Every structure is written in C-alpha cells, then in structure tokens.
Amino acid sequence: MSQFIDIGSVKDIPPRGARVLRTPEGEIAVFRTALDQVFAVDEWLPGKAGPLSNGIQHGTSVTDPMYNWVFDLHTGHAQGADEGQIRVWDLHLRGGRILITRDVLGAAKVVA
Amino acid sequence: MKKNLIIIGAGMASGRALEELLEQDGENWNVTLFNAEPRGNYNRLMLSPVLSGEKTYEDIITHSDAWYLEKGVSCRFGEKVFEINRIEQTVTSETGDVLAYDKLLIATGSNPFIIPLPGHDLEGVIAYRDLEDTDRMIGLGEKPGARAVVIGGGLLGLEAAAGLKARGVDVTVVHIMDHLMERQLDGAAGYLLRKALTDRGIMVMCAANSKEILGQDGHVRALLLDDGTELPCDLLVMAVGIRPNTAVAQAAGLAVGKGIHVDDQMQTSDPNILSVGECVEHDGAVFGLVAPLYDQAKVAAKTLIGDQAAFVQKEVSTKLKVTGCDLFSAGDFADGETREDIVFRDPARGVYKRLVIENDKLIGAVFYGDTTDSSWFFGLIKDDEDISAMRDTLIFGPSFQGGTPLDPMAAVAALPDDAEICGCNGVCKQDIITTIQNGARTLDAVKATSKAGSSCGGCSGLVEQLLSVTLGDEFAMPTKETVCRCTDLSHDEVRKLIVAGGMKSMPQAMQDMNWTTPDGCHVCRPALNYYMVCAWPGEYEDDGKSRFINERVHANIQKDGTYSVVPRMLGGITTPDELRAIADVADKFKVPTVKVTGGQRIDLLGIKKQDLPAIWYDLGKAGMISGQAYAKGLRTVKTCVGSEHCRFGTQDSTGLGIKLEDAMWGAWSPHKFKLAVTGCPRNCAEATCKDLGIVCVDSGYQILVGGAAGLDLLETQLLAQVATEEEALEYSCAFYQLYREGAQYLHRPYKWIRKVGLDWVKQQIVEDAKNRKALADRFLHSQQFYQVDPWAERAVKGKDAHEFEPLADLTNLPVAAE
Ligand code: SRM
Ligand SMILES: Cc1cc2nc3c(=O)[nH]c(=O)nc-3n(C[C@H](O)[C@H](O)[C@H](O)COP(=O)(O)OP(=O)(O)OC[C@H]3O[C@@H](n4cnc5c(N)ncnc54)[C@H](O)[C@@H]3O)c2cc1C
Ligand code: SF4
Ligand code: FES
Numbered sequence: 040m041s042q043f044i045d046i047g048s049v050k051d052i053p054p055r056g057a058r059v060l061r062t063p064e065g066e067i068a069v070f071r072t073a074l075d076q077v078f079a080v081d082e083w084l085p086g087k088a089g090p091l092s093n094g095i096q097h098g099t100s101v102t103d104p105m106y107n108w109v110f111d112l113h114t115g116h117a118q119g120a121d122e123g124q125i126r127v128w129d130l131h132l133r134g135g136r137i138l139i140t141r142d143v144l145g146a147a148k149v150v151a
Numbered sequence: 152m153k154k155n156l157i158i159i160g161a162g163m164a165s166g167r168a169l170e171e172l173l174e175q176d177g178e179n180w181n182v183t184l185f186n187a188e189p190r191g192n193y194n195r196l197m198l199s200p201v202l203s204g205e206k207t208y209e210d211i212i213t214h215s216d217a218w219y220l221e222k223g224v225s226c227r228f229g230e231k232v233f234e235i236n237r238i239e240q241t242v243t244s245e246t247g248d249v250l251a252y253d254k255l256l257i258a259t260g261s262n263p264f265i266i267p268l269p270g271h272d273l274e275g276v277i278a279y280r281d282l283e284d285t286d287r288m289i290g291l292g293e294k295p296g297a298r299a300v301v302i303g304g305g306l307l308g309l310e311a312a313a314g315l316k317a318r319g320v321d322v323t324v325v326h327i328m329d330h331l332m333e334r335q336l337d338g339a340a341g342y343l344l345r346k347a348l349t350d351r352g353i354m355v356m357c358a359a360n361s362k363e364i365l366g367q368d369g370h371v372r373a374l375l376l377d378d379g380t381e382l383p384c385d386l387l388v389m390a391v392g393i394r395p396n397t398a399v400a401q402a403a404g405l406a407v408g409k410g411i412h413v414d415d416q417m418q419t420s421d422p423n424i425l426s427v428g429e430c431v432e433h434d435g436a437v438f439g440l441v442a443p444l445y446d447q448a449k450v451a452a453k454t455l456i457g458d459q460a461a462f463v464q465k466e467v468s469t470k471l472k473v474t475g476c477d478l479f480s481a482g483d484f485a486d487g488e489t490r491e492d493i494v495f496r497d498p499a500r501g502v503y504k505r506l507v508i509e510n511d512k513l514i515g516a517v518f519y520g521d522t523t524d525s526s527w528f529f530g531l532i533k534d535d536e537d538i539s540a541m542r543d544t545l546i547f548g549p550s551f552q553g554g555t556p557l558d559p560m561a562a563v564a565a566l567p568d569d570a571e572i573c574g575c576n577g578v579c580k581q582d583i584i585t586t587i588q589n590g591a592r593t594l595d596a597v598k599a600t601s602k603a604g605s606s607c608g609g610c611s612g613l614v615e616q617l618l619s620v621t622l623g624d625e626f627a628m629p630t631k632e633t634v635c636r637c638t639d640l641s642h643d644e645v646r647k648l649i650v651a652g653g654m655k656s657m658p659q660a661m662q663d664m665n666w667t668t669p670d671g672c673h674v675c676r677p678a679l680n681y682y683m684v685c686a687w688p689g690e691y692e693d694d695g696k697s698r699f700i701n702e703r704v705h706a707n708i709q710k711d712g713t714y715s716v717v718p719r720m721l722g723g724i725t726t727p728d729e730l731r732a733i734a735d736v737a738d739k740f741k742v743p744t745v746k747v748t749g750g751q752r753i754d755l756l757g758i759k760k761q762d763l764p765a766i767w768y769d770l771g772k773a774g775m776i777s778g779q780a781y782a783k784g785l786r787t788v789k790t791c792v793g794s795e796h797c798r799f800g801t802q803d804s805t806g807l808g809i810k811l812e813d814a815m816w817g818a819w820s821p822h823k824f825k826l827a828v829t830g831c832p833r834n835c836a837e838a839t840c841k842d843l844g845i846v847c848v849d850s851g852y853q854i855l856v857g858g859a860a861g862l863d864l865l866e867t868q869l870l871a872q873v874a875t876e877e878e879a880l881e882y883s884c885a886f887y888q889l890y891r892e893g894a895q896y897l898h899r900p901y902k903w904i905r906k907v908g909l910d911w912v913k914q915q916i917v918e919d920a921k922n923r924k925a926l927a928d929r930f931l932h933s934q935q936f937y938q939v940d941p942w943a944e945r946a947v948k949g950k951d952a953h954e955f956e957p958l959a960d961l962t963n964l965p966v967a968a969e
Contacts, residue, residue, distance in 0.1 A: 052953065055670075061962050076485050111488040
C-alpha cells in the first residue's frame, strides 16, 4: 500500500492561497506558496491559533488570523516571541499532484 | 579491427560525444551518424539569435561537411532510425537499410510537448525546436501585419516571442502561471521581465488558460481563452515543455522511465547501448539544459574507449537569450526557516538581486538587470563555499568588498523630474531640487520657498529625502516610523511614491520602492494593497491574498472559526420581506445566534464557512447585499426617525442617512468609516461620536467629523454647516475621499485629523469649493468600480470558490472490515 494519498492538483489552490483538508485526524490546512511549494499543517493549535488556512501567507510563513502569530510552515514553530508549534504533515508534489502521508488517516483502517 | 559505432541523433549531446571520442581514440572507430533532421550538428541554443536576425544558420553550424569527411564519419542526415534489434545488434532506418553495430549511442533528444487542445492539429500550430520551426517564424515576419500567439512564458516561449517581435510580428504571450519563467524566477524578477517585454511591445497575459485553437479552412485563426478572450493569430507557437524522446529505445525493450535509464557511465540496460542528452533519465532526473549534457557526452566517450569516468549531476544555471533582458537564475531560491534572503534592488536601473543563504552557504541566486557577476555567484553555489566572512558585502559581488550600503533613498532618487511630490501644492521633484540648490537647507526652508510640505504635511518625508539626496551629509535625516521591517519608508512616503511612480501591482511596488523582502509580510501587504486600491480605481487588480481573512471572504471570522453574516440595511430601515428572508435563512441554516447589532442591523452568527455562499444566495434573492461589517471601509449609517415621525425632528434624517449609505457603500478606506444622521440635537442616532456625523437643525445640517467611541472616546468637531441635502452629500463624500487619499493605513479619521489639523481639512473642503467638488467627483468615480456586491459575486458568479470548499474530505473513506 502506498504511503501517500493523492488529495488533488496543485492548481486547486491558488498561489499564496490555502485550503482545508478534512481527515480522521482533524482539519489540516494545505498551503501553496508563491513559488509553488506545498505545505500541510494542522488547521488549529487549540486555544492559541487558527484556523490557519485563513491566514495571510508570506514567503513560507503564515500569519494566524486570530492573534497574528506567525508560523513557519516547514517546522510548524511559532516565530518571534510567541511559543508554540503546530503539527506538520509530510506532503509533496509529484507531477502537479499533491500527495499527503497516510498518517492523516490515523488509526482508522482504510481500504484503497 | 575498427569497431562499428552507430549514433542515433545528431544533436548537441552526440556532437560533443563524437568530438571527444574521435579526438582521443579516432583510429579505432567506424562511425555512422543518423539524424532525423536533414542536416548535421548545429548549435540548437543559437536558434534564438537566428530567429531574431542577430545570426544566420551558417553561423551556428558546429560540424561542417568537411569535418565529417576528414574524420571519416558516414552521415545519414534526413534519415530516421526506425528500429533497433538488440539480438542481431542492428538498426533499421526508415529507408529499410539495416546496419550492424558493436556499440550504439542513442541521442534522440526530446520532443516538444503539444497540449492536446481542440485545434492543436491545425495548420500553423508549431513548436519551437528546430530550424524548420525557426524558418516558419522568420517567414511570418515577411508578411506585413502578421500576428502570432506564443503559449508558454518560459525560456523558449519568451525567446520565440522576442524573436518574432524583432521580425516585426505582433506577438502575444499566453502564460498559465502568475508570473513569467516561474521555474527560474521569483515574482519580483518575473515582474521586471514582464515589464521589459511589455515595453518592447510584446503583449503578455499571465494566469491565462487556453481553451481552444480556432481555425478557418484548416488553418489557425485565433486562440480562445477560458474567459472568452479571442486572440487572433496567423501562427501559434506552443512552447510549454519537452518530453524525452524514448520511442526507439522503448520499442527495443530498454529500461525506460521518464527517459531512457542510464547509469553513471551512461550505459543503458543493454551493455552495448549507451545514451546521452535530453532523452535520458539519470538517478531520477531528466535534463533540459545543455551543460549537463556535455558532461554526459564526455563520460560516454570515456566509457566507449574503456576508460573510467562517472557522470555527476551538478547545479545548473539559466540565462535568457533576449537582448536587453539580462537575467540569471541558479540553485534553489525557495525560502525556508533555515534560509535567509539578501535582497538588493535598484529601482532606477531596474535591478533586482536576490541571494538565498543556508548554513553559511549560497544555495540560490536570482538576478535581473545586472548579471555581470553571475558566474562568480554560480561558482560559490557549485563549490559549496562558506561565505560567512563576506556575508555583509556578498551581494555587491567579487570586486566590492566593503561596498556601499543598501540605499534607502533609492526610490525617490529613481522618480522622474516631473513626478509630483507635493500633491497639495502641485510641486514636482525638480522644483524642490531647484529650491534646495538655491539655498534651502531645511524642511522649513523648503516649505517657505516652494510651499512643498506646507499643507497636509504628507510629503514631508519625501522632501527630507530629496534634501538628503541633494545635500548628502550636510542634511541629517530625522528618524521615522517605517511601515514594517520590509522597508525603510514610512506610510506617507509609500503612499506618495505609489502615486508619483504610477505603481500598479504588488511586485512593481516592492521593486520600485526597494522592498528588502521578496514578498512582504502581513503588515505591509494589506497596506500596499489598500494604497493601490485607492490610487487606481478600475486599474489596479485587488490582491485578495494580501487582505485579512474577513475582507478576503467578506464575513467576520469568530473565535471558533465560524463566520458572521450582516446584511446591509440602509439607514437602519428594513421591511417585513427582508426580515422574513433573514428568518428563513436562520431556520434553513440552523443559525445559532441572531442578534441586533450596535449598528442598527441584524447579525447572523455561527455560520460554517462552506455555507456562506448559499446563505448569501438566499439573502441576495430577497434583495439584500453585504453590510461589509468586516471591512476597512464604509460600515453603517445610523439614523434616527427624524422629521417623518418625531415631534422634534427638523429634517428627514432617515432619508439623508439612506442617501449617504446608498452613495458610499462598498468604498474601501484606511480604516472603518461610520456615520450617523440625527434629526435634532437630542442626538438619538449618536452622531457626535462618529467618523462623520450629521446633526439636523432648523437651518440645515451640521457636518461633524473625527468622533470616536471605541478604543478612544472623542466628540466630533464641526467641519461646516450647510443648508441643503445636496451640499451635505457633497461635503460628506469630499471628506471621505480626503481621508481615503491621505490617511495612513489603520488610522481612523480622528488620528489623521490630529496629524494634518482640522484647519487644513477645512481649507481643502470648506474654503476651496473647486477642490471639494473634485474630491467628491473622484469619490464617485471610484465608486463605479467598488460598488459591486461581493456576496453576489461569490454566491452567483462563483468567484473565489476555492475559499469555501475543502480541498478533499478523507473522513468518509471506506473502512476495512477487521
Ligand atoms: C457586531 C458588533 C457588535 C454588536 O453585536 O452590536 C461589532 C462587532 C465587532 N466589532 Fe465593533 N461591533 C459593532 C459595533 C461597534 C461600535 C458601535 C457603532 O458602530 O455604533 C463601535 C464603537 C464606535 C466606533 O467604531 O468608534 C465598535 C468599535 C469597535 C472597535 C474599536 C474601533 C476603534 O477605532 O477604536 C473594534 C476594533 C477595530 O476595529 O480595530 C471593533 C471590532 C469589532 C469586531 C469586528 C472584532 C473583530 O475584529 O473580530 C467584532 C466582530 C464580532 C463578530 O463576532 O462578528 N469594534 N463596534 C457591531 C456591528 C455594527 C454593525 O452593524 O456593523
Ligand atoms: C530554441 C532553443 C533555445 C535553447 N536555449 C538554450 C539555452 O540557452 N541554454 C541551454 O542550456 N539549453 C538551451 N536549449 C536546450 C538545448 O538546446 C537542448 O538541451 C539540447 O539541444 C539537447 O541536446 P540533445 O543532443 O539531447 O538533443 P537535440 O539537440 O535535440 O538532438 C537530437 C537529435 O536527434 C534527432 N533524432 C530524434 N529521433 C531520431 C531518430 N529516431 N533517428 C534519427 N535521428 C533522430 C533529432 O532530429 C535531433 O536532431 C534550447 C533549445 C531550443 C530549442
Ligand atoms: S434625534 Fe431628535 S429628531 Fe431624531 S429621534 Fe431623537 S429627538 Fe427625534
Ligand atoms: S502633499 Fe505636500 S503638503 Fe500635502
């Protein structure tokens, strides 16, 4: 079984935009940067930040819409004075398709 | 005994392999060279200078007939190899000849990719790969008034477009991505390139989707885009990419993936067959530039001779061969947490340089406008050199240790002499410089002699910069607050420069104003976006990705990630039908909370993001539009019942409130803008704490401005008293426009008035009737473009649909039985 799941085309997300992916592990924000890199992080850091797919993206960071925290999309670390880390999911592009790690399915045993 | 070597394809890679082999071991080989093109090896890269007329075909031939003759190469040009028989060790050509080999070298290059659009097989649809294609384009130039469309804004497409233009053809480039050459360039360099091409008359359309190629009598007539645009053309060039040409190899049963699989020795899965060039796949990579192919060629020659050699993939760099467009890119220039950018911009010369550094090593570089030192930088990347010792001056290149610091004054220095610096008094850059040269040494002296800076003061920063540019060290720049860490400029300076410099896009503004980051941050981008929205109504394309979420999706985000929806109720007036529609959507979408707001209208709270378009659709059917309760823009116009009903009312305050809101809804401003109209001084609509409040009195209307009842509590001040409703409307629009054009982003009117002074506001609006009218006219002009209901655009026309739907839902995948 492949370790990755195809969740759509990179064209489904506009540059500097983001969309939500619903998974058994919760909502995940999938980002596409100005330079066509893709990233996936949890939509929420409970009690602190989110929903991150609604933030303003710059470089490979996103600014949280609730309290203006800035997260690095590579590591999930909050930048500057704020402390916290958002969960980052393994994701990559192949031939214009976005593939995400099967870990997003959590414990659920899933066919296909 | 000589060994028989057969080479399939006389291209750039095999040409080099042949040279290496014959030079080192010529006496041991009988070589037969097949080529599908009816000619021998030539420098394919140089087709672009041939197209543009800077070179001829003869200039770019790399191997002449005499050379092949001297080296004893038997040439079969214009003859395609059809089949390889690996057991017999023979090849069959299209003429039916069968030749035996001891070693075979496959160098078939690649095929241009043709998008299978309807009409792609029409006559006049070509690729850009060989001399035939080039000749077709040159031929088109001989036809007066000829038009061409190039699909693809990468290296090849742009070289084709520039060449066609040089031949007098009217060219349009259609590119699917947001900026040109997105693989090699970042947005800033892409903008400069686009500008250079547009300046020479090439039309460039980015983010454009081709839909169909239209024909007439079997010949191409036009390209049709997704959005219905038709681009008429006599020739259509597709330059959208290449695919390794693996057909012969695949048919012979060699291992083939994206390309023909080769090992480090350029050996295919058959020990007697080697392959080089764009047709191969090495360690997962395929190739599209010539530098690595030359390395492959050398290795292949060594392998044939029996010497040890191994092909190693190296960094590649790109240059565009269009005269006058100097650009260079190499390495990896995406940003990341462990990476740092050094950005240098020289707006006057149109130069942009960006270095990407990771762990004290240079890993990527993008240059536009000045590529003189590019090979030095490329060397640093390739050699993995530690640059920590020269980090501070690195961007200035090899000859510049201890170079000049980045120039914060570059943007004003780059403005043309006739650029207007002081809008209030109509003073241009040259006037101010003359004043300074005539002896004005301070801001006050300039104010006194040229009047620049003597009114609203918004241009003071720029005047100070001009003092500094003109006087050098003699003038000490006062410290100031910059917009954010991406720039040395203040808000006022940015606003003035956007207007004076005619900046109409985010990349242009960042380039021309010397931004120190590649694409800004969440602080400067919304401000820049607003300043351009305000300066260029109808011309600037709003950048939604630079807006805070509420303004991007036209609803207020709540702490749990749901949204609130507030429909507009002009002047606080509603109808039973509207109320029924609100009640119906509240039922239908199970809205948890319905609340009357402090702004005299109704708020539906707790709505899921994906339900927004559907709710808006229902509200729209009942005639309701967005209340923009989320906007840095016009919010509400509160009213009291006024003379229509109230025993104290002096004028129709409700009616005037509705007229005001009707004229003003949809407008964007530096911060929110709230009004109220109240029917008498009892002030039931709370007009005296609004950004603009009108108190009706017997003799007319008192127009009050600069109130606040939020973080600060402030009473309004009287701007003017007027006699008629028409005047009240004109004064109000003029005031709003003066605030919109002058205030810094996120300043409410009271903060701005504190800075410029109420007297100055009165001069502009009350004392100067012509100016008042001009302001009001500019406001109404702008409203033509911004009075569009954003809800209808999304609910009915499907704008930004991606915002409201998840990318995918993995929660309902079938679960396997235990
Ligand atoms: C809905 C409403 C409260 C209500 O239930 O009545 C409201 C709700 C919000 N107000 Fe307000 N304000 C509302 C009337 C007011 C008023 C009263 C008025 O307009 O007459 C004021 C004081 C008057 C004034 O603005 O001077 C007011 C002063 C503020 C401020 C402080 C502004 C300031 O410059 O000091 C903020 C914060 C800001 O804008 O930065 C704010 C911000 C907000 C935000 C947008 C907070 C946010 O950024 O998320 C709230 C959205 C909550 C939500 O859940 O959607 N709200 N807010 C009112 C909507 C009116 C409408 O119909 O559009
Ligand atoms: C206009 C243009 C500009 C370019 N500019 C640059 C540049 O600035 N920098 C850069 O690095 N690269 C550039 N390139 C790319 C570069 O030219 C290629 O990478 C290079 O030519 C590939 O060499 P190759 O030997 O693999 O293939 P090719 O040079 O394409 O040679 C392959 C040959 O094999 C022949 N052939 C194919 N199949 C058969 C068969 N079955 N039998 C017989 N013959 C066959 C073909 O007819 C062709 O002549 C440019 C390309 C073009 C078209
Ligand atoms: S402000 Fe005056 S006119 Fe309006 S409702 Fe109150 S008392 Fe009546
Ligand atoms: S713009 Fe110069 S004083 Fe207003």
